[in-house]
Amino acid sequence: MKLWMCCIVITLTVLVQVSSADDKPCVPRRFDQDSVVCVCNSTYCDTIEGIESKQRPSNPIPYWYSYTSSKAGDRLSYKFGGFTTTASSQILFTVANTTNTTIMGFGGAFTDAATMTMKTLSDDARTNLIKSYYSPQGIEYNFGRIPMASCDFSNRIYSYDDHDGDMTLEKFSLVDEDLKYKIPTIKDAMSVSRRKVSLFGSPWSSPYWMKTNNNMTGKGTLKGEVDGDYYKTWANYFVKFLQAYKEQGLELWGLTAQNEPTDGGYTDFSFQCLGWTPQTQAIFIANSLGPALEAAGFGDIKLMILDDNRALIQYWSDIVLKNLEAAKYVSGIAVHWYLDLIIPPSIIDEAYNEFGDDYFFLNTEACEQDLVNLKNSVKLGNWYNGEHYFTDIMQDLKHGIAGWVDWNLALDMNGGPNWANNFADSPIIVNADADEFYKQPMFYAMAHYSKFVEPGSKVVSYESNVSKTSGVDAIFFVRDNGYFTANFVNINEDPLDISIKDPTVYGYVNIEIPARSFVTVTWWSNTEFE
Structure with missing residues (x-):
């Protein structure tokens, strides 16, 4: 002592x-909900430096x-x-x-919708938004998720190779959504951060011509045998993505093998998807994806399985990770939050007790939606949405989840853009007409973790x-x-x-x-x- x-x-x-000094306070505004948002624009935005910037008391008492x-x-x-x-x-x-668990960190997704919406702001307002998330004056996210090509939060359906039958992927190329929006935003976020920002990619669908229903939406899997030519080409698609981003100056930390792999099993599923079972995912990783990544020099990529709701965590992990050829390429298990209100965290405990010593567990997606009326999803100042975020993060971290990555970093006033009309809320909502943005209670729920619970805690x-x-x-x-x-x-x-x-x-x-x-x-x- x-x-x-x-x-x-x-x-x-x-x-x-009460602190004086360095932090800029929230400029509150009340809409039709039970709490306030904080308003930011091109000339002003609230900041939070953290205790490192505060003057210490002179007394030698704790x-x-x-x-x-x-x-x-x-x-x-x-x-x-x-x-x-x-x-x-x-x-x-x-x-x-x-x-117990060592914390990996917190973050959000650089979707088409998020990065295009940010671009509707003036340069100074956009900079304040990016700083709010990633800078030392903001809440210091250290993760960023990148959809591999389009998802529902895009303006259109596209892949990086929409040329039917291009099995060698000679015509693979990034698109304007990457080059004009996602990549510049990611670089700007990394430039203001004092923490290492770990980026990971997630695919929603293969190109339409690789899929059994010849459509990036709806029920379907890759064509052919699980160990066949289409699976090899799809594995090389991951490699091409990593190489293309590396050529743009961004080296990814990780990948998920598929966003919500069960979506592709539903007839008429409404946005981009690709169906997998744990059995097919294990074979794909063991025989195609893992070897392709290793051969291309990406053997250190943190590959995550599942990337779906916690209800599946034990079942999926038990099959994929007990395939030893697949398991050697896997680093983590990714989960989403969408059924957390009805699926108890004890199911995480079961998987964590069996696999937690060898694999990290990471929440990779969450968002609030009005499922009765999706067009009413944006609720400016709704306190319950913030509580829901805060308590779900707390629950996850108590049960072995090492970090929590939110969905869209920002959306417009309608909760989009989203070509499938699958609108959602976001911690930051942009009002382009007024050149301002609104920090929701969800933003501050994230802040209490991302700002003060540093990676490695x-x-x-x-x-x-x-x-x-x-x-x-x-x-x-x-x-x-x-x-x-x-x-x-x-x-x-x-x-x-x-x-x-x-x-x-x-x-x-x-x-x-x-x-x-x-x-x-x-x-x-x-x-x-x-």
Whole structure:
């Protein structure tokens, strides 16, 4: 224990101060929902530097720092205070010394829709949007997902080789959507980031002429035998994609073998898809995709399987990863969030307990939609959507998921563009007519993780006397430098006082978790971990 920790006066006074200084506050605006959005334009956007930029108190006593976002309108509001000698609340969280999952990070997708929508802004407003996600003044995403050619969030259906019968892919080429929109946006994001941005690609469909129904939409698989010519050509399509992006100055970190491989099994599926079973995916990876990547010098690519809802995680992993020839090319298991409200996280535990030592688990897609009326999906200022994001991330990270990648980085006021009219909400909505954009509660839900839970942080165990029905929940993390971060959520309509005990620090953190809020608390610890 540090000497100064032994010398703290027993009557330590709490000091709490609202940050002045460096961070630019949210400019709130209320639409027709229960909370606010933060408005940004070409000349102004709220920023968040993080605790590294804050002036440290001069006293040698242990301090905590907090950031709060709430339905009432707080957006990453900063405070700091001192540890106190007694716990002021009956709700107590005590930090333990066992670490679990190592965090890989957080991010979003550079879809056609997102990058084209950003381009409708003036240059300065677009720059503020990109900085909001990736810069040190923003929430510091470190992942970016790239659709390989078109998906529903495109203006049209296309592949990189729409020339029937081009089995050697001689006419493969990137298109305007890549060259004018996705690639420039990715480069701009990487240029403002101080963190390494890991990019991964995901295919929605092969070219129409490779697919059994001769259509990039609707039910269909690759033509021919699973180990046949079309499967070899499709594997080379991945290689061509990686090579083309590398020629543009972007080296990808990873790939998913197929976006939502079960979609291609549904008759008349409404947007781009390609059907796989775990059995066919295993054979494809073992005999075609894995060898093709390795032969082309991309053997280090982090290849992920599944890329679909958690309901399939145990079944899919059990088949693909027990094919040893396929498994040697696989690094991770990708999941989507769309059935999380009805599929319990225990299904992740089953797969994690069996495969977690050898493969990472990553959430690779999430979005909010009004499934009754898709044209009504954009809900500016809806607090529940933010809570849904925050609590789902918390649940995933508690059960072995190492990171969480959102869907579209930005969409227009209608929740598009989307050629299939499959509109959705997004953490940032762009109003091109006004040359401004709106940061939703979902954006700040992501921020409480992506900004303060750095890649390499570890999930830490804790004990609590709070009941599962209390409406408050928490997750704890630690960095290599000894900083603890705790994220709390309160879904109640009333505030709650809580206390935190770190056995290596004298005293308690006593803090209020406001009604309907997210709170991040961080402090320095002496804990030695198992």
